[in-house]
Amino acid sequence: MVNFTKTASDPGSRARTGVLSTAHGEIRTPVFMPVGTVGSVKGVYHRDLADDIGAEIILGNTYHLYLRPGLDIIRQAGGLHKFENWDRPILTDSGGFQVFSLSQIRKITSEGCRFSSHIDGSRHMFTPENNVDTQRIIGADIMMALDECCPGDADRAYASKSLKLTQGWLERYSKRFKESEPLYGYEQTFFPIIQGCTYPDLRVQAAEHALEFSEAGIAIGGLAVGEPTEVMYKILEVLDPVIPQDKARYLMGVGTPANILEGIARGVDMFDCVMPTRNARNGMLFTWEGTMNMRNAKWAEDFSPIDPLGTSFVDHSYTRAYLHHLFIAGEMFAAMLASEHNLAFYLELVRAARAHIEAGDFASWKDSTVKRLSRKI
């Protein structure tokens, strides 16, 4: 049985620690989940993901995996865990966000969403029912409900209409989930998603509805999609008292190191974001002292370690000058080293947060840390 247990709370904030138990192992929260869209965390060995970085769970994406390699291949492989050789937990996003962000041609109705593939233009449709079936085939430990991600600047009428659609889909998704079985002999759970855009009353209504379908956890979607950061924090504060303490809270797609600490301070347990890996490929490193753009000429003759405070082996095995050279030369090794560093930093960040929550001094630590993290060096 997939379940969440709260283990400690911080006296100065809403932060808490917990354990989410799944068939593929326990996840200690707060946690950051590296994104592995198409069955790979880009540029990182699974060995390093587990042992060097310390990832306890990674993501896969239903939209991408459905289009390529396709469900037949994944079923033949025995599920995504076996296919990509990862024996720790996996969470799959439903693909609702990708239909929103990637597909040029899409039509959303109460039945589901029609879209055309960004790969070959072929036409497809996701319904709540076939989305459950698809995530059963992928075999994720945690499946995500199909939802419509509302733009951050949507007006109230649109946000309200969109929310109703998401809620109708959720009811059908939950029904199909209960009526279906796992394919590979281990239990799966699913998280409903709270939408409602930037409107507090819609968010509360959305949370109350979604909680009816929540098992171990619940997700907060539709944030960090164009609205100001303060608005996102405000929504988290509105939702915190509405969600019971025994549900894991997953803030989807967020974010910067500062966003994560502020999210933890507002009761969030789980995060995922492409930022550590995508920005790594563009030469940006996150460190305890701030961000570094490794493409900048100032690193050309800096023969000190990549990050003296870093926990990854790459931080101490290679110099800044070398990494700078690799980026300027366009070497794929540059993206690999930077991705390894950034993910190791993100995981160290949430490990440190857990330690400070357990020590009871998270709030003050968070305030001083956020300032350091936001600098440019």
Next chain:
RNA sequence: GUGCGAUUAGUUCAGUUGGUAGAGCACCAGAUUGUGGUUCUGGGUGUCGUGGGUUCGAGCCCCACAUCGCACC
């Protein structure tokens, strides 16, 4: 040795009837939030080969020289 062509940003090259120069790439910066190994934004970094001449004014016209390329002897 002779003839022809070329010489403009780091590089490859544009540059109108003469009005003190632009583009791609590179380079230098910035962005990136449920990932299309992307993408986007901003920045011109110059002794127009050298020295003379014509002209109110020359990257452009004239002369000489230098260097490179091609062809011929």
